[in-house]
Amino acid sequence: MKKRRGRTPSLLSMMNGTISLVTAKRLCSCSRCDKKLIAGSRCAEQHVYVSGFVNRKRLCLECASEIISRTQKDLDKLKKELKCVN
Numbered sequence: 884m885k886k887r888r889g890r891t892p893s894l895l896s897m898m899n900g901t902i903s904l905v906t907a908k909r910l911c912s913c914s915r916c917d918k919k920l921i922a923g924s925r926c927a928e929q930h931v932y933v934s935g936f937v938n939r940k941r942l943c944l945e946c947a948s949e950i951i952s953r954t955q956k957d958l959d960k961l962k963k964e965l966k967c968v969n
């Protein structure tokens with residue numbers, strides 16, 4: 884059996900998937916619902932890894948929280964399935 888090495892990886896990494904809260908530096912819009920995000924307002928940034936570089940998707944806080952809840956549900960489902968195996 885292969886030995887586990889280093890830190891346990893997360894499905895959400897700085898390279899892919901993770902969402903961080905940022906302050907909008909200029910007017911932009913949510914990539915999901917097109918809501919305007921004015922400069923200085925709080926918004927979320929999702930890191931999406933695409934062919935060699937990290938794409939930063941702007942999201943409004945509502946969309947970000949929907950995505951987080953959805954992710955949580957998916958993870959809960961996976962955890963449940965894993966429990967059935969062990």
Ligand SMILES: [Zn+2]
Nearest residue numbers: 913916943946
């Ligand atoms: Zn949105």
